[in-house]
Amino acid sequence: MDVEILNQKDNRLLERKELNLKVLFEANKATPKLNEIKDTITAKLNLNPSLTVIDNIHQPFGVHYSEVYTKEYDNENAMTVETRPVLKKNFGDEKVNALMGIKKKKKLKGKKKAAQAKK
Numbered sequence: 001m002d003v004e005i006l007n008q009k010d011n012r013l014l015e016r017k018e019l020n021l022k023v024l025f026e027a028n029k030a031t032p033k034l035n036e037i038k039d040t041i042t043a044k045l046n047l048n049p050s051l052t053v054i055d056n057i058h059q060p061f062g063v064h065y066s067e068v069y070t071k072e073y074d075n076e077n078a079m080t081v082e083t084r085p086v087l088k089k090n091f092g093d094e095k096v097n098a099l100m101g102i103k104k105k106k107k108l109k110g111k112k113k114a115a116q117a118k119k
Contacts, residue, residue, distance in 0.1 A: 015078035
């Protein structure tokens with residue numbers, strides 16, 4: 001896969017770099033998965049994979065490239081402005097919960113559940 005930078009913007013307020021990319025891939029093959037595209041982008045552009053978020057992949061009909069909107073954050077605290085679904089698709093539930101400071105809820109059974117419902 002080849003990567004071309006279409007546009008690059010340095011967003012100091014949100015502590016991130018925003019990239020519009022064109023990712024070219026082989027003909028007669030399916031569109032690559034998000035993880036494959038992310039691995040290629042981070043390797044070719046020397047980005048940190050744990051701070052890089054792919055926001056959107058647009059695949060025009062009948063062509064062998066994808067237009068990708070990517071954000072690279074300066075630190076993990078800056079990533080909290082990102083929406084949960086975007087973070088979940090890039091990193092999975094565990095990292096999203098750790099980032100957002102959410103602890104896993106315990107399932108309540110029987111009388112405890114009824115007491116919680118009355119409160």
